[in-house]
Amino acid sequence: MMMRLLKVDMLKMKRKGMWFLTILGPVGVIALQMVNYGVRKEYLLEQSNDYWGYYLKNISAFTPLAIVLGIVILTSFMASIENETNAWKQLVALPISKMSVYLSKFTALSIMLFLSSCLLMIFTLGFGLFLDFNQEIPFLEVSQYSFFPFFAALPVLALQLWIATVSKNQGIPITVGVVGVIFAYSAFTLPDWMIWKWPSLMNEWDDPTINVWLGLGVGSLLYIIGMFDFKRRDVK
Amino acid sequence: MEYIIQTNNLSKKFGKELAVNGVDIQIPKGEIYGFLGPNGAGKSTTIRILLGLMKPTFGNIAIFGKDLKSERINILKKVGSLVENPSYYPHLTAKENLEAIRKIVGVPKTRIDEVLKTVRLQDAANKKVKGFSLGMKQRLGIASALLNKPELLILDEPTNGLDPSGIIEIRELIKSLPEKYGMTILISSHLLSEIDQIATTVGIITKGKMIFQDSIEELRMFAQQHIKLKVSQHERAWRALLANGMKAELEDGHILLSDQTDQHVAEAVQLLVQQGISIYRVEEDKKSLEDIFLQMTKEELAG
Ligand SMILES: Nc1ncnc2c1ncn2[C@@H]1O[C@H](COP(=O)(O)OP(=O)(O)OP(=O)(O)O)[C@@H](O)[C@H]1O
Ligand SMILES: [Mg+2]
Numbered sequence: 286m287m288m289r290l291l292k293v294d295m296l297k298m299k300r301k302g303m304w305f306l307t308i309l310g311p312v313g314v315i316a317l318q319m320v321n322y323g324v325r326k327e328y329l330l331e332q333s334n335d336y337w338g339y340y341l342k343n344i345s346a347f348t349p350l351a352i353v354l355g356i357v358i359l360t361s362f363m364a365s366i367e368n369e370t371n372a373w374k375q376l377v378a379l380p381i382s383k384m385s386v387y388l389s390k391f392t393a394l395s396i397m398l399f400l401s402s403c404l405l406m407i408f409t410l411g412f413g414l415f416l417d418f419n420q421e422i423p424f425l426e427v428s429q430y431s432f433f434p435f436f437a438a439l440p441v442l443a444l445q446l447w448i449a450t451v452s453k454n455q456g457i458p459i460t461v462g463v464v465g466v467i468f469a470y471s472a473f474t475l476p477d478w479m480i481w482k483w484p485s486l487m488n489e490w491d492d493p494t495i496n497v498w499l500g501l502g503v504g505s506l507l508y509i510i511g512m513f514d515f516k517r518r519d520v521k
Numbered sequence: 522m523e524y525i526i527q528t529n530n531l532s533k534k535f536g537k538e539l540a541v542n543g544v545d546i547q548i549p550k551g552e553i554y555g556f557l558g559p560n561g562a563g564k565s566t567t568i569r570i571l572l573g574l575m576k577p578t579f580g581n582i583a584i585f586g587k588d589l590k591s592e593r594i595n596i597l598k599k600v601g602s603l604v605e606n607p608s609y610y611p612h613l614t615a616k617e618n619l620e621a622i623r624k625i626v627g628v629p630k631t632r633i634d635e636v637l638k639t640v641r642l643q644d645a646a647n648k649k650v651k652g653f654s655l656g657m658k659q660r661l662g663i664a665s666a667l668l669n670k671p672e673l674l675i676l677d678e679p680t681n682g683l684d685p686s687g688i689i690e691i692r693e694l695i696k697s698l699p700e701k702y703g704m705t706i707l708i709s710s711h712l713l714s715e716i717d718q719i720a721t722t723v724g725i726i727t728k729g730k731m732i733f734q735d736s737i738e739e740l741r742m743f744a745q746q747h748i749k750l751k752v753s754q755h756e757r758a759w760r761a762l763l764a765n766g767m768k769a770e771l772e773d774g775h776i777l778l779s780d781q782t783d784q785h786v787a788e789a790v791q792l793l794v795q796q797g798i799s800i801y802r803v804e805e806d807k808k809s810l811e812d813i814f815l816q817m818t819k820e821e822l823a824g
Contacts, residue, residue, distance in 0.1 A: 293624045300612045372608040375665065378572040379599040379625050519575040 286381065290389035297366050298393070303359055307397045310355045311405035314347045315412050322416060336418035341430050344409055348430065349484035352438045353469035355401065356445055357363075357462030359394055364449035364458070373515025373520050383516045389507060391446055398435055398442065407432035429493065437483035437496040441465060444480070447511030451518060523550050524583070524674055526571065531580035532729075533566050540566045542729035543580070548707060548722065555720025555737070556709040559818055563729040564709040565605050568677050572602050572708075584673065595621040598626070601671030603679055607662030611651040615642055615661055618650055619668060626669040636664040639694065655682035663691065674698065674706045680715065692719055713814045727818040740813070748786055749775040749806035753799040761796050762789060773814050777806065 299305070321343060333339040339510055367373050377383055397409040445465070454457060468481035475482040477489055483500055486493035529722050533541040541563040548554045558564050569575040571582060573593045582589040584596045609618050619633045634735060637643045640660040645653065650661060659682050666674060679695070680688045696719060698704040710716050716737075725733040725741050727757040733740065747770075752758045762769040762776070767789055770777040776791055786803070793800060 289624050293621050296617060296621055296624070297610055297613065329782075355741070366610060369611065370606070370608045372610060374569070374572075374574055374604045375602075375608040375622075375662075377574055378597065378600075378602045378604065379622065380594045381625055382594065520569070521575075 286385055287389065287392075289325060290381065291382055291392055294363075294389050294393040298363075301362055301366065303362050303397065306355060306362075307401050307483060310351045310401045311408050314344060314351050314405060315408040317347055317402075318337075318343055319412060322412075326416070336416075336420050337423050338412060338426070339414065340413055340418070341409070341423070341426055345430050345434075345486065348405065348434045349469045349472055350466065352398065352401070352434050352484050353441055353481060354466050355398065356394075356438060356442050357459075357466060359397060360442065360445040360449045361455065361458055361462065363390055363394060363446070365455070366485060367450075368455065372521075377520050384512055387446075387450070387512045387515050390450070391443070391512075394446065398438070399509070402432045402435040433486055433493050433497050434484040436504075437493075437500035438485060439482070439500045440480040440507050441469075443504050443507035443511055447507065447514065450511070450515055453521070523586075524548060524692055525550050525585060526554075526707065527583045528571075529581050530604045531567065531570060531582065531819060532578050533563075533570060533575065533715075534578040535640050539578075539729050541570070541577075544726065544729070544731045545734075546731070547734065548705060550705050551703065552722045553695065553699060553706045553708060553720050555715045555716030556726065557711070557713060557723060557814070558709075558726035559711055562711075562726045563724060564711075565677055566673055567726070568602075568604055568709060571675060572600070572604065573597065597602070598669070599672040600675060601666035601669060602675040603662045603666045604675075604677045606681070607655075607658045609650045609658055609661055614647050615651055615653075615664075616646045618661060619665060622665050622668055628669055632668055632670075636667045639667060640664045641690070656684060659683055660687075660691075663694075670702065672704060674704050676706065676708045678709055679713070679717060680710075688715075695719060725814065725817060732817055747806040748778040748781050749802075749804050750778065750789070750793075750795060750800065751802040751804075752776060754802070758793050758798045759795070761783070761792060761798070765792055767792075781805075802814070 290342050299374070318340070322340075329339065329343070330336060337487060348470040367376060376386060405430055409431060413422070413427075445458060448461055449455070452458055465481050468475060468479065469484060472482045472485035472487060480503060488495050524547050526546055528544060528546045531541055531544040531546070532539060544563075544567060546567070556564055556567070566575065569585070570577050571589070573589060585599065587596055589596060610621065613621070615637065616633060619636065623630065623633060634643065634646075637646050640663050641643070642657060642660050642664060645657060650658065653661065660681065663676070663679055676695070680691055683691060693707060695708065698706060708716075708719065720737055723733065723735065723737050724731055741770065750758075751774075755771060755776060759769055759771045759776055768779050769789070770779070778786065790800060790803065
């Protein structure tokens with residue numbers, strides 16, 4: 286049943302431009318570095334002897350922003366598919382559990398974000414090779430900087446999906462989303478407990494894996510709360 | 522009797538207001554049940570509860586003899602529904618919209634063409650629903666409801682937004698379903714004329730309460746006939762009739778005779794002529810079902 290529901294959600298996403306956004310995110314992040322390195326490569330190379338490391342730092346300054354912005358836009362698109370003509374009442378009256386409906390939406394969004402992360406890694410490597418640093422490629426760091434923000438951002442995804450599916454007024458998820466994007470942008474000033482800081486992989490202990498575990502744990506928790514709230518509510 | 526839908530003390534509160542108040546619905550198999558009530562009566566709310574979209578505040582529901590709370594998914598496999606305004610995905614074509622449902626209900630792909638043909642949308646099958654007229658969207662909604670060959674079809678105001686020929690067409694379609702496929706149908710409307718032409722059983726709801734539930738024939742029995750006389754001096758005419766032991770009522774300056782045999786009418790007319798009263802009109806006054814409906818719902822409001 287889950288597979289079928291997932292296919293249905295993919296069908297409904299047709300012509301919504303959601304796949305385009307999935308690709309646009311990582312392209313945008315790398316394009317910024319193309320401009321950055323295109324304009325002042327010499328200067329940037331002078332900043333550190335670890336060329337790859339410095340390059341990854343530059344990229345990771347924008348990844349959290351892109352991922353949180355992407356989550357806000359994609360969840361809002363996802364919810365709008367059912368909200369637009371209140372198709373929830375048609376969908377939930379079909380012989381499926383409300384929990385699987387919710388799970389399918391969450392899975393579809395996760396797949397897109399994961400794909401974005403994969404693309405980010407490929408583009409990071411691609412442009413890095415093009416820059417010809419002549420140093421050993423730090424594959425581990427590249428994949429960490431590409432995938433860790435995704436896991437660390439799961440709580441934001443769970444929260445946005447929850448708010449977007451249960452709000453009658455779509456102004457609410459958008460407002461929460463915009464505030465979240467602003468938080469993600471000013472991550473370094475936020476306290477460690479705020480979920481919008483986590484995709485930046487920064488924390489007091491300088492250990493990005495903490496953000497990953499927190500993301501998975503709190504993300505699952507928020508997902509479960511959202512799913513049960515969705516199940517509990519009447520479809521109007 | 523085998524009931525397809527049976528509810529017991531079904532109630533739904535929104536805040537403090539009881540939108541559905543102790544409703545007992547009984548729908549026998551193979552019937553077209555007309556669910557009638559003015560705007561805001563609680564029809565859509567009841568239908569939402571029957572489909573498991575809303576949880577009732579009190580009461581229980583059995584559909585196909587199974588408890589809705591514990592067997593919702595198994596029940597819904599055999600139900601097709603259309604609630605209020607049709608829902609659709611505007612950026613998808615009619616076919617894609619149906620495909621999104623077909624994948625879930627798991628019927629063969631050929632069903633899509635069949636239902637599109639049934640509601641006569643086959644020419645628009647590959648057009649985006651965004652550009653459809655309201656009537657076409659309504660047809661698509663009905664097609665979606667028919668997709669899984671349901672044993673129970675629940676339609677909330679399905680002819681909303683259709684033009685007269687569309688209404689007739691959909692009505693004929695709905696009428697043919699119980700015979701052809703053994704379906705049981707629940708159809709709501711705020712128009713009695715609509716229900717009158719389609720239903721075999723009727724439930725009337727107003728302000729959340731069921732005030733009538735029986736066969737359409739039983740409802741029609743309420744439509745008592747009178748002979749209506751328009752005369753000069755109606756007060757005097759009425760007294761003269763009563764004085765001669767004839768049953769008559771005075772209403773809005775007309776005299777109503779409830780005994781309508783030819784002989785009785787002839788006697789009454791003769792008497793009035795003898796009394797020197799001019800008779801302008803003698804006509805049959807059949808109360809329309811619409812009047813009965815209005816009267817029933819008014820009585821409920823007054824009570
Ligand atoms: N989600 C809701 N929240 C609060 N009140 C509601 C809600 N849905 C319906 N109501 C109220 O319940 C009552 C019954 O509404 P319902 O939609 O069931 O009526 P209806 O018989 O379908 O009317 P109509 O012919 O206009 O479709 C109305 O007074 C309405 O205001
Ligand atoms: Mg209604």
